[in-house]
Amino acid sequence: MESNTVISIQNLVKRFPVGGDFFTALKNVDLKLHKGEFTGLIGPSGSGKTTLLNIIGGLDSASEGTVRVLDQSLDNTTHNERAKLRRKYMGFIFQSYNLLPVYTVFENIELPLILNKIDQANRIKRVNQAIEWVGLTNKRNSKPNMLSGGECQRTAIARALVHEPVLVMADEPTANLDAENSHNIMRILTKLNNELDTSFVFATHDEKIMGYLKRIIRLEDGNIINDKKIKKEDV
Amino acid sequence: MIQFLTKGLLRDRSRSLFPVIIITITVTIVIFAIGFMKGGMNNVFLDTAVIISGHEKVVTRAYKEESQMLPNDLALLDVDQIIVNLNKEYPDHFWSPRITFGGLLDMPDSNGETKDQGPVIAMGIDLLNKNSRMKELWELENNLVNGRIPKTSEEVLISEKLANKLNITIGDIATYIGTTMHNAFTTYNFLVVGTFDLRKGQADKQMMLVDISGARKALDMENAASEIFGFTNSLFYNDKKAIDISNDYNNSHSDTSDIFSPVMIALRNSSQQMGTMVDMVDAFLLIIGGVFLIIVTIVLWNMGLMNGLRRHGEFGLRLAMGESKGDVYRSMIVEALIVGFTGTIFGTSIGLMLTYYVQEYGIDYSEVVSTMSTSSMVMPNIFYAQITPDLYYIGFIPGVIATVLGTMLSGVAIYKREMAQLFKELEA
Numbered sequence: 001m002e003s004n005t006v007i008s009i010q011n012l013v014k015r016f017p018v019g020g021d022f023f024t025a026l027k028n029v030d031l032k033l034h035k036g037e038f039t040g041l042i043g044p045s046g047s048g049k050t051t052l053l054n055i056i057g058g059l060d061s062a063s064e065g066t067v068r069v070l071d072q073s074l075d076n077t078t079h080n081e082r083a084k085l086r087r088k089y090m091g092f093i094f095q096s097y098n099l100l101p102v103y104t105v106f107e108n109i110e111l112p113l114i115l116n117k118i119d120q121a122n123r124i125k126r127v128n129q130a131i132e133w134v135g136l137t138n139k140r141n142s143k144p145n146m147l148s149g150g151e152c153q154r155t156a157i158a159r160a161l162v163h164e165p166v167l168v169m170a171d172e173p174t175a176n177l178d179a180e181n182s183h184n185i186m187r188i189l190t191k192l193n194n195e196l197d198t199s200f201v202f203a204t205h206d207e208k209i210m211g212y213l214k215r216i217i218r219l220e221d222g223n224i225i226n227d228k229k230i231k232k233e234d235v
Numbered sequence: 236m237i238q239f240l241t242k243g244l245l246r247d248r249s250r251s252l253f254p255v256i257i258i259t260i261t262v263t264i265v266i267f268a269i270g271f272m273k274g275g276m277n278n279v280f281l282d283t284a285v286i287i288s289g290h291e292k293v294v295t296r297a298y299k300e301e302s303q304m305l306p307n308d309l310a311l312l313d314v315d316q317i318i319v320n321l322n323k324e325y326p327d328h329f330w331s332p333r334i335t336f337g338g339l340l341d342m343p344d345s346n347g348e349t350k351d352q353g354p355v356i357a358m359g360i361d362l363l364n365k366n367s368r369m370k371e372l373w374e375l376e377n378n379l380v381n382g383r384i385p386k387t388s389e390e391v392l393i394s395e396k397l398a399n400k401l402n403i404t405i406g407d408i409a410t411y412i413g414t415t416m417h418n419a420f421t422t423y424n425f426l427v428v429g430t431f432d433l434r435k436g437q438a439d440k441q442m443m444l445v446d447i448s449g450a451r452k453a454l455d456m457e458n459a460a461s462e463i464f465g466f467t468n469s470l471f472y473n474d475k476k477a478i479d480i481s482n483d484y485n486n487s488h489s490d491t492s493d494i495f496s497p498v499m500i501a502l503r504n505s506s507q508q509m510g511t512m513v514d515m516v517d518a519f520l521l522i523i524g525g526v527f528l529i530i531v532t533i534v535l536w537n538m539g540l541m542n543g544l545r546r547h548g549e550f551g552l553r554l555a556m557g558e559s560k561g562d563v564y565r566s567m568i569v570e571a572l573i574v575g576f577t578g579t580i581f582g583t584s585i586g587l588m589l590t591y592y593v594q595e596y597g598i599d600y601s602e603v604v605s606t607m608s609t610s611s612m613v614m615p616n617i618f619y620a621q622i623t624p625d626l627y628y629i630g631f632i633p634g635v636i637a638t639v640l641g642t643m644l645s646g647v648a649i650y651k652r653e654m655a656q657l658f659k660e661l662e663a
Contacts, residue, residue, distance in 0.1 A: 059555065080559050087557025098552045102246040107239070114239050115558055 004035040006070060006167050006199045007056055013064035014051050014222075025051040027222040029065070035166070036197045038190065038212065040204055043219035049203035050171060052219070056201065057090060057169050058082030070166055087115050091160030091198075093170035097152040099144040105131065105155050106140045112163045130158035134188055150181035154188065161192055167199045174206050186212040240566055244573065250542065251574060257538055258578025258638060259585065261531045262630035266586025267593075267620070269524055269629060274594060274621030276516045280472040280502060285372045286358075286438060288505035289464030290328070290472050291481050293317065297494040298461065305337050307416040307454060307461055311497060314460045325480055327468055331369060332460035334359030334450040338413025340443065341422075342401050351401040357411065357443040359450025359460075363388070372466070373444070375431065381405055382429025388449035391425040394439040395432040403427055409443075415455040423453035465499075471621055474513050477501035528629075532637040539571055539641025543648070550649055564646045571642035572635065579634030586630065593620035 014026040026048045033039055041049040054060035055067055058074055059082075067074045070089050074082065086092075091112070099108045109130050113123045131140050134154035144152055153173065160168050173189075174182035190212050193200055202209060210216065218226040244251045284290050294302065297309040311317060314332050321330040340355040361367040362385055370376065375384050380395045382405040393403050403409065407427045415421045425445060433439040451457055465480075467473065481499040490496040503513040550563050597617035 057555075080561075083554070083557045083559045085557070086555070090557070092555050098548065100243065100549060100552070102243045103239075107242070111239070111553075112556055114236050115553075115556060 005032055005068075006035050006037070007031065007033040007201075008068040009056075009065065011065035012052075012055065012062050012067060014048070014055065014060070015063040025222050026055075029222075029224055031217070031224065031227075033167075033199060033201065035199055036193065038193045038200045038214040040202045040209060040213040040216050041219060042205060042210070042216055044205065046221075047219040048222040049219055051222075053169050053171060053201065053203045056167075057092070058085055087112070088163070089166045091163070091165040091168040093153070093156050093160045093168065093173045095172040095175045097144070097149075097156045097176075099152055099155055099159075101144050104141050104143055105136055105147070105158075108144070108155055109158045109162050112159060116163055118163070126162055127158075130162040133161065133192060134158045148181075149177055150184060153177060153181070153185050157185065157188060157192075161196065161198065164196060165198060167201065170200065170202045170204075172204050172206065173202065174204070174209060179208060182206065182208045236562075236566070237569075240570065241573075244570055249545070250570070254538060254542060254574045254638070255578040255581065258535060258575060258634045259581040261535060262579050262582025262634045263586040263589065265528065265531055265633060266583055266626050266630050267589045268527060270586070270590035270622055270626050271593060271618070271620040272520055272523060273623055274590070275618040276520065277471055277621045278617075278619055279512070279516070281372075281470055282435060283505075283509065284464070284466065284472065284502055286433075286435075288500070288502050288509070289333075289462070290467055291465040291477050291484075291499050291501050292333075292505070293321070293330075293463040293465070293484070293497045293499050294461070295495045296489070296491070296498050299498055299500065305335050305461065307334065307336055307414075307456065307459075308418055309495070310334070310416055310456060310459045310461050311463065312459050312495075314458055314463065317497065318463060321463065321465065324484070325465070328465045328480075329368060329468060330463050330465045331361045331367060332359075332447055333462045333464050334447055334454065334456060334459075335461045336413060336450065336454055338411055340397070340401065341410040341412055342403060342407060343410060351403075353397070353401050354441055355397065355411070355443050356441050357391075357445060357450065359445050359447040359454075362444070362446040363448065368466070372470075373433075375444075378431045378433055380430045380432050382427075385428055385444075385446055385449075388446050388452060389424070389426055390428040390446075391449070392429045392431050392444040393427050394442040395430045396440050397442065398427075398430045403430070405429060411443075411453055413454070415453075416459060417455060419455070421453060421455070423449075425449065425453075471623060472502060474501070474503055474517065477503070528632060531633040535633045535637040536641035536644075539638045539643075540645045542571075543567060543642050543645025547648070554649070560649050564649050567642050567646045567649075568639060571639045575635035575638040578638075579630045582634060583627065583630040587622060587626060590620040590622050590626065593618075594622055595619075 009029055009031040012026055012029040013024065015022040015024050029052065041052060043049050051060065055062055056069060058069065058077070061074065069085065072085060100111070106127055109127045110123055113126060118126070131137055134157055136151060136154055136158065139147060139151060144155070147155065174185055177185060186209060189200060192198065202213070213230060215227070215229045217224055293311065295309050295311055298306055301309060318330045318332065321328070336357050336359070338355060338357070339352055341349050342351040344350040360369045360373070362369055370384065385391060391409065393409065397403070405427055409425050409427050411423045411425060413421055431439070431444065447460070451459070478501045481501040484499040488496070489498045503510045553563050554560065597619040599617045
């Protein structure tokens with residue numbers, strides 16, 4: 001990895017065909033994210049947050065420009081190469097948790113390790129550790145339907161972090177939670193960001209999150225209109 | 236991953252239990268319906284074969300030409316040796332001699348004067364030989380109305396209809412009046428030991444059953460027989476095989492220039508009606524069986540399709556987490572195979588058990604079919620199912636192939652899935 005740069009984007013343009021024309025969702029975006037950053041992509045709906053998150057996660061490709069994630073260019077990569085990148089180095093947190101209902105908390109968290117072909121003894125150790133991170137030790141054998149919204153999201157966080165990825169992407173992770181649970185979740189994520197030195201990128205417009213972010217990138221109509229690093233004293 | 240997916244499969248009833256139940260029920264119905272249709276049709280053939288034609292029968296060329304006249308003067312000779320040869324050449328069949336003869340049956344009173352008299356069609360069948368399956372084929376134990384089965388060559392069974400017509404009671408002496416195979420006049424006394432009812436309409440209206448040794452004595456037909464009937468050991472009629480066997484036999488044993496040389500006739504060629512019937516049955520089975528199979532295949536295809544679509548969210552998550560499209564697709568197929576095989580094995584087992592039960596005990600339709608029997612085709616009154624080799628694998632067509640194809644089709648959506656929409660879809 002070049003120095004501690006996790007994401008390097010230059011002149012990124014993303015266009016979507018709409019009818020016979022094109023809609024430009026991202027316009028000449030330049031961006032660098034570094035290891036351990038706790039970054040929020042902030043902006044109204046349609047500003048390009050999720051599109052940028054998709055491109056960083058290798059779920060979508062750029063129309064123009066270059067995108068390097070973890071020192072690997074995403075230009076001209078195959079689906080399988082991008083899947084491998086996500087599997088090994090990325091974690092995802094979704095607004096609606098997306099836990100698999102038939103599996104227990106332990107098993108849901110175990111999935112990324114299975115996909116990465118980690119042996120069973122190691123899996124058990126790492127899942128237990130991840131369960132401790134998010135404070136769900138007493139819920140390890142519960143199914144998602146027996147959990148509260150906050151507990152579900154904590155499970156999703158453990159699942160996103162259990163394989164100790166370099167980068168975690170979260171799309172509106174607190175949108176379905178009340179204020180207390182939102183703060184709990186953000187406190188857990190901040191703690192893990194500090195302990196594991198994992199980079200986080202949030203796409204959100206939830207004001208409750210803002211106070212926890214170390215860097216806020218504001219998007220509007222596909223442009224970065226503001227990129228501000230928050231000093232500790234600001235937080 | 237396999238262990239992980241298996242755990243999910245076992246816990247998620249809508250992915251495992253319910254599809255397995257649907258496949259089991261569907262395959263059971265397919266197996267039983269096909270077994271019952273085949274068995275039912277085979278019963279029609281078998282009853283005709285038992286009374287009229289065998290699955291195959293051997294006669295002399297001359298007898299074949301005049302068979303309507305029951306010309307025993309044209310009967311087969313040296314029958315024992317012919318049967319030995321037939322058993323050797325076609326070991327999946329059993330062969331039994333038959334003398335069919337007509338005449339008058341005279342019932343004398345205590346003074347020896349004619350009390351009643353009427354025409355009779357008599358069948359000399361192999362009743363006394365302990366290895367003979369004729370008692371089984373004629374279902375004599377079930378069809379006996381009064382008395383017992385003959386134990387000697389002088390004893391006969393009279394059909395209940397004929398017995399009523401001629402006022403015959405058990406213990407009466409019945410005098411057969413007819414001609415020997417040498418066209419000499421003959422009278423022969425038989426002791427009536429029982430009456431029977433084949434319950435096949437008018438087929439046994441004038442029938443008398445006697446052991447072939449008695450018929451031979453009465454007609455002076457030592458080691459001779461009108462016909463030699465052949466039946467498959469399983470009693471299941473295979474039209475193609477019957478034709479192949481008869482062609483094979485005729486090519487090697489039948490001399491077209493010798494009217495007394497033996498000729499083998501397959502059931503379908505025993506009468507024009509029978510040939511048409513066999514073709515109709517084949518077409519019926521093909522059409523009904525085919526349509527039925529297509530319908531259940533579509534049902535299970537659709538189930539596989541719906542099952543794949545229902546898990547759209549789970550597959551999206553796995554793709555987002557870095558599982559390759561190929562791996563997700565393959566896991567779907569493996570699951571469909573497991574579910575399909577499990578349901579098909581259960582369905583085939585239950586279907587075969589049901590079919591076996593109806594094969595053994597049958598379903599009685601005597602009231603319905605009693606008026607449908609004709610002189611050249613006998614309708615059975617009890618329909619039996621029949622387990623045939625294809626029943627062991629035919630369930631795999633809807634159970635496994637259709638389920639997997641449906642899943643494969645729904646799985647194509649994985650490859651067509653817009654990865655850029657995953658976040659939006661997973662938030663939905």
